Amino acid sequence: MDYAVDVENLSYSYSEGTIALQSVSFRLVRGGSLALLGPNGAGKSTLLLHFNGLISGTGSVRILGHEVAKENLLWIRRNVGMVFQDPDDQLIMPSLWEDVAFGPRNLGQSDEEVEKNVSWALQVVGLAGLEERSPQSLSFGQKKRAALATALSMRPKILVLDEPTSNLDPRSRRDVVALLNDLHKSGVTIILSTHDVNLVPLLADEVLLLNREVIAMGKTREIMRERELLQEQGLEMPLFADLFEELRDEGRFDGQTPFIKSEAKAALDEISFTRK
Amino acid sequence: MNPELFAGQTSIIHVWDPRARIVSMSLLIVSITSLQSLYLALLGFALALGFLIISRIPLKLALRSLKWPVLFLAPFLLILPFTVQGDSELSFSFIAISHQGMALGALIFLKGLAAVALAQVMLGCCPFTASALALRDLGLPDTLVQIFLFSYRYIDLLSQELHSVFRSISARGFEMQSSRRTARVYGNAFGTLLLRSFARSERMFLAMLSRGYYGQLPPGAPVSMQLADGMKGLTVVAIAVALKLLEVKIWTMQ
Numbered sequence: 001m002d003y004a005v006d007v008e009n010l011s012y013s014y015s016e017g018t019i020a021l022q023s024v025s026f027r028l029v030r031g032g033s034l035a036l037l038g039p040n041g042a043g044k045s046t047l048l049l050h051f052n053g054l055i056s057g058t059g060s061v062r063i064l065g066h067e068v069a070k071e072n073l074l075w076i077r078r079n080v081g082m083v084f085q086d087p088d089d090q091l092i093m094p095s096l097w098e099d100v101a102f103g104p105r106n107l108g109q110s111d112e113e114v115e116k117n118v119s120w121a122l123q124v125v126g127l128a129g130l131e132e133r134s135p136q137s138l139s140f141g142q143k144k145r146a147a148l149a150t151a152l153s154m155r156p157k158i159l160v161l162d163e164p165t166s167n168l169d170p171r172s173r174r175d176v177v178a179l180l181n182d183l184h185k186s187g188v189t190i191i192l193s194t195h196d197v198n199l200v201p202l203l204a205d206e207v208l209l210l211n212r213e214v215i216a217m218g219k220t221r222e223i224m225r226e227r228e229l230l231q232e233q234g235l236e237m238p239l240f241a242d243l244f245e246e247l248r249d250e251g252r253f254d255g256q257t258p259f260i261k262s263e264a265k266a267a268l269d270e271i272s273f274t275r276k
Numbered sequence: 277m278n279p280e281l282f283a284g285q286t287s288i289i290h291v292w293d294p295r296a297r298i299v300s301m302s303l304l305i306v307s308i309t310s311l312q313s314l315y316l317a318l319l320g321f322a323l324a325l326g327f328l329i330i331s332r333i334p335l336k337l338a339l340r341s342l343k344w345p346v347l348f349l350a351p352f353l354l355i356l357p358f359t360v361q362g363d364s365e366l367s368f369s370f371i372a373i374s375h376q377g378m379a380l381g382a383l384i385f386l387k388g389l390a391a392v393a394l395a396q397v398m399l400g401c402c403p404f405t406a407s408a409l410a411l412r413d414l415g416l417p418d419t420l421v422q423i424f425l426f427s428y429r430y431i432d433l434l435s436q437e438l439h440s441v442f443r444s445i446s447a448r449g450f451e452m453q454s455s456r457r458t459a460r461v462y463g464n465a466f467g468t469l470l471l472r473s474f475a476r477s478e479r480m481f482l483a484m485l486s487r488g489y490y491g492q493l494p495p496g497a498p499v500s501m502q503l504a505d506g507m508k509g510l511t512v513v514a515i516a517v518a519l520k521l522l523e524v525k526i527w528t529m530q
């Protein structure tokens with residue numbers, strides 16, 4: 001009952017006839033985190049646009065119990081923050097501060113609230129001090145974080161991100177992962193698309209494999225160790241899982257599949273322990 | 277449309293409330309462009325240069341923005357001396373250069389350049405949105421201000437796309453020649469440019485909607501005008517009035 005996102009039988013075609021989504025159905029609980037995975041052109045960006053009522057196909061999309069429909073749009077956009085794949089699409093104002101303030105102002109917040117939310121958002125994405133800069137003059141990684149700040153400043157309950165970590169250097173990527181984890185811990189529902197299979201275990205509890213239709217959905221730890229399933233979609237397993245699943249096939253390992261470094265070390269200990 | 281124009285720059289013009297700046301500078305522009313005396317126009321031109329210097333707008337940018345007006349105004353300087361009837365200054369057989377023509381040409385040229393320089397001081401020293409919102413505060417209709425504001429981002433966008441389309445065709449070894457192929461490549465590039473700009477502006481619009489935009493500009497933070505803003509405005513208005521008074525004085529002396 002208490003779903004952040006509830007999609008039923010959603011289909012969408014672009015005007016020139018490309019069928020981007022076909023009978024997509026899934027649910028995500030409030031406070032959950034979901035990664036959309038799929039090859040290029042799988043319809044990930046198209047699906048994400050629906051969560052904010054920016055496009056609408058046939059079928060139904062409900063956000064926090066509210067149908068995404070014309071009369072609810074403002075409510076939906078107040079609650080769902082959206083970060084686009086290309087930050088240049090999102091940054092429109094001549095100064096960073098104005099850009100991050102654009103959303104809160106549209107919501108009619110008071111000056112103090114705007115000020116508070118803008119400085120908080122710039123602070124958490126690590127861009128405090130660049131308020132007066134023109135967004136066009138920032139580096140790509142900074143633009144990416146600026147775009148994130150423009151959504152965060154609206155304090156959304158659900159945060160939708162289209163490839164938030166693509167084209168970032170390792171440090172910025174780690175920062176974004178840590179930030180999303182913090183937000184998730186504070187109760188924000190996170191939905192993101194990504195091509196980075198190694199980050200998925202760090203970013204999301206659940207995975208939706210999409211290729212125009214839903215291929216599979218389930219716990220990250222279960223989906224991300226299905227070698228064939230992933231390979232059929234042109235995807236790979238996360239590195240640690242890949243290695244240990246191979247060891248399992250060779251009969252050299254039979255523990256729980258590790259996804260992060262600490263788990264992999266524990267799994268290694270287990271192997272050397274059973275050897276002795 | 278250059279955001280670098282004000283990034284990292286400060287001068288007494290930059291910290292001047294845009295409303296006071298727009299009103300008083302507009303008055304000064306009107307005052308200078310309505311001058312009929314060549315000497316006062318020269319004075320006006322010097323004043324405009326003075327403002328440009330005070331504003332600390334980088335010289336290179338200022339010159340670049342003056343390039344087109346100069347090209348547009350130069351013909352007046354070159355043609356009027358030959359076409360306006362009057363006391364001839366010099367004459368060779370059938371061509372006569374008239375004194376009045378030269379004066380008129382110089383007058384138009386100087387006033388035009390002064391106006392462009394002042395316009396740059398007026399709008400170039402703060403974010404464009406600040407100027408746009410100031411226009412609304414001064415009573416311009418919201419829709420007009422929005423067109424003004426977003427055309428800024430669209431022009432920016434168009435020039436970026438233009439840049440990337442041409443970079444992409446020259447990166448693949450294309451060189452401009454006067455051939456049919458050149459024309460075709462340009463035609464295609466232009467088509468691509470339009471399509472890309474259209475697609476991008478559509479996505480930009482979606483991104484604005486996702487941030488709660490509903491076809492109206494959110495009210496800007498109300499800023500109260502300081503005494504200094506008013507004083508600067510009054511100074512500029514005084515200059516504008518003084519120029520006109522000087523002109524009246526010159527007339528009555530004649």
Ligand SMILES: Nc1ncnc2c1ncn2[C@@H]1O[C@H](COP(=O)(O)OP(=O)(O)OP(=O)(O)O)[C@@H](O)[C@H]1O
Nearest residue numbers: 014015018020038039040041042043044045046047
């Ligand atoms: N604006 C558009 N007009 C027409 N077709 C589109 C448009 N945007 C996407 N498509 C098509 O819809 C399909 C799904 O595209 P979408 O961008 O949703 O995929 P994606 O999973 O986000 O891909 P990627 O991983 O490359 O970002 C593709 O076949 C694409 O060509």
Ligand SMILES: [Mg+2]
Nearest residue numbers: 044045085162
């Ligand atoms: Mg995409």
